[in-house]
Amino acid sequence: MVSIVPADEALRKRLGLNPDELCLAAYDGGELIGRILYRTEKDEVFIDDVTMDDGSIADGLIRAALNAVSREGVKTAVCRKGSLFDLFGKTGLTRDGESRPVEIRIDIERLFNKDCKN
Template sequence: MISILPASEEERRALSEQAGFAGPVECLVASDGRKRLGSVLYRSRGEVMELLAAQAEDPRLLDGLLRAALNAALSAGARTAWCGQEPLFPALRVLGFSEPEEGRSAAMQADISGIFARGCPSRGKAGENRNE
């Protein structure tokens, strides 16, 4: 059975260092038994959450990891999420993040409550969003 849980301190530290992030970083890991299937790194500062990195081979699992991180940040008081990591932009578009404003920011952002109010998109083939 697949689970998404907070990483152990050792695993959080290793994944954070591997991704090149220092300082306080939160980490959730998706696993099936002892096999790691994906992870997400993020920071929450007050009402703002920053998605730092996420990876999973299955786009549905990546979606689940991102939603789990957003939910954890929302529960901790964050209202807004942003991400400047372009490799994550396709997955963030599906979630409802707004595009970066040309000339102003290279980051996508979203109201976290708005993401959850929107629900999950209908999907055809893995990763195909039928609502767009």
């Protein structure tokens, strides 16, 4: 069974995270199968990295992180790491017009309130 939980101190230390960097880890049983690194600034969350063994876990990691920060008043998700753009596109995150070709932004509430696809 897959679970997504906040990274424990051992994983945070192994990754060399600063106190302001947040991390959720995905486990299948006791095996680490993915993680997402992110940080908040005011009402924005910056997704810094998503790593996973299986692409299907990426959506869950991203949505779990966005759900966690939205409860604290964060309204906008931002990704500036070009290597993640395709991954985010599959999750529903899209570029904010042509004015920002190096950035993906999305309204978190809109993401969670859009219709589900069958």
